[in-house]
Amino acid sequence: MIKGLIAIFLASILTENYVLNKFLGICPFLGVSKKLDTATGMSVAVTVVMVIATAATWPIYTYVLQPSGLEYLQTIVFILIIAALVQMIEIILRKYIPSLYNALGIYLPLITTNCAVLGVTVLVIEKGQADASFGFVQAMVNAFGSGIGFLVAMVLFAGIRERIENNDIPKSLRGLPITLVAASLTAVSFLGFQGLVEGMLG
Amino acid sequence: MNEILNPVLLVAGIGLLAGLILAVVSIVMAVPKDEKAEAIRAMLPGANCGACGFSGCDGYAKALSSGEAKPGLCPVGGAAVTKSISEYLGCDAGETETKVAVVHCLGSYDFTSDKVNYEGIRTCAGAAIVAGGVASCQYGCMGLGDCMRACEYGAITVSNGLAVIDPKLCRGCSKCIQACPKHLIHFVPFWQQAVVLCSNCDKGADTNRICKTGCIACKKCERTCRFDAIHVVDNHAVVDTAKCTGCGECAKACPRHCIKMLADM
Known part of the structure; x- marks a missing residue:
């Protein structure tokens, strides 16, 4: 059980990284990764939203949508719940951690429409249907791992971007182009983790 | 019927619940706004x-x-x-000094000429890089309109190779001052006073050769002024705005007609 959870956790960070492997949540990945501290703050916010959103959507799907045969409402209900959750986190952050609230700025409301968050909630349910042993606990670990994977990608990329800033880049590649090139190379490098988790724990 | 009603009620219910929770949270966690x-x-x-x-x-x-x-x-x-x-x-407003920007140059094509036929980028910043600009006076306005493009209030017109700021339209935002590569634009307090519209630092004879209206530092204004408000500094006259009373004597005395009264501009 524990071994299985660790496997899920590591896999969601390395092999199933939402940003670098599934290409979800690219907007904050490119938008907020300029500075290390904002990148970390954003990733923590995304991780918290992912975990809370999964904790809310999993029971709603399993105990409300599925029994009444309304699985097709999944997307719209999930978006509704995530939006409400993000709004709530925004209010709480403004009250208790205004510095983080100011640092995140526009990106905090943008988590509402962050496809990585919706992706996590939808994909854990898909996994749960494919594998009967994948229950609520596994879903939560997966969601947390995905958030940490997002953090890893953001922090790595913030470091890369800080290095890019100091380099002599051809004029036509300055700004977003070189960032996208670097992002694709980082994503390719993450392919190297393929099979690692199975090899370690399988 | 239920096939439609149930999902609608479900989504509406979740939305209502989420809205209620948010409403409660926003009241409980309200941050006092400034x-x-x-x-x-x-x-x-x-x-x-x-x-x-x-x-x-x-x-x-x-x-x-x-x-x-x-x-x-x-x-x-x-x-x-x-x-x-x-x-x-509820506090004292104090004296607000309204200031307007003035281009300290009169060198239109009537008085001076370009030294080269510039065909590069049509901006002052671009032309200033090439051998100190296109105007034969290296201190003068090139009339390529960087200040005009910087102005958001339409106060600057460029014609005949010279930028002119309408003091009535100028709002004193200082954008043109930052835009001018020749640093010809300065603020002056917006009241009746004299302004010297030349920034040339060359000796009088050199100035005379390139510009028919540039200040030649003859010091006639200095002698005319009864209030000690105008002095020749760096080979051109400079008005001390704190002392100038706006009597207009220096403007009348100037043989080069490069001193004007702000009200006449």
Whole structure:
């Protein structure tokens, strides 16, 4: 059980990284990764939203949508719940951690429409249907791992971007182009983790 | 019927629940807003030019509400905005000095000429890089209109190779001052006074050769002025705005006609 959870956790960070492997949540990945501290703050916010959103959507799907045969409402209900959750986190952050609230700025409301968050909630349910042993606990670990994977990608990329800033880049590649090139190379490098988790724990 | 009604009710129910929770949370966790700053922000013009020295109008409004700044720093809003803000804050408005930007050059093509036929990028900044600019006077206006493009209030016109600022339209935001590569534009207080419209630092004979209206530092204005308000510095006359009474004697005396009264501009 524990071994299985660790496997899920590591896999969601390395092999199933939402940003670098599934290409979800690219907007904050490119938008907020300029500075290390904002990148970390954003990733923590995304991780918290992912975990809370999964904790809310999993029971709603399993105990409300599925029994009444309304699985097709999944997307719209999930978006509704995530939006409400993000709004709530925004209010709480403004009250208790205004510095983080100011640092995140526009990106905090943008988590509402962050496809990585919706992706996590939808994909854990898909996994749960494919594998009967994948229950609520596994879903939560997966969601947390995905958030940490997002953090890893953001922090790595913030470091890369800080290095890019100091380099002599051809004029036509300055700004977003070189960032996208670097992002694709980082994503390719993450392919190297393929099979690692199975090899370690399988 | 239920096939339609159930999902609708479900989504509506979840939405209602989420809305209620949010409403409760936002009341419980309400952060006291700085209403003072927001009210002041509404009075400011919103140009976000930064001429007050703060990061845009929001920053100035915040500084005003916390008492760190005084009203009257906003040149765009001018006296009217200062008055309304100081009334709101209940403090003394103080004397607001309205200032306008003036191009300190008269070198249109009537008086001077270009030294080269410039075919590069049509900006002053671009031309200034090439051998010190296109005008034969290296201190003078090139008339390529960087200031005109910087001005948001349409106060600057460029014609005949010279930029002219309409003092009545100028709001004193300082954008043109930053745009001019020749540093020809300076603020002068907006009242009746003399302004010397030449910035040439060459000796009189050299100036005379390239410009028919440039200041030749003859010091006639210095001798004419009864208030010790005009002096020749760096081979051109400079008005001391604190002493100038706007009598207009220097403008009449100037043999080069490069001293004008602000009211006539």
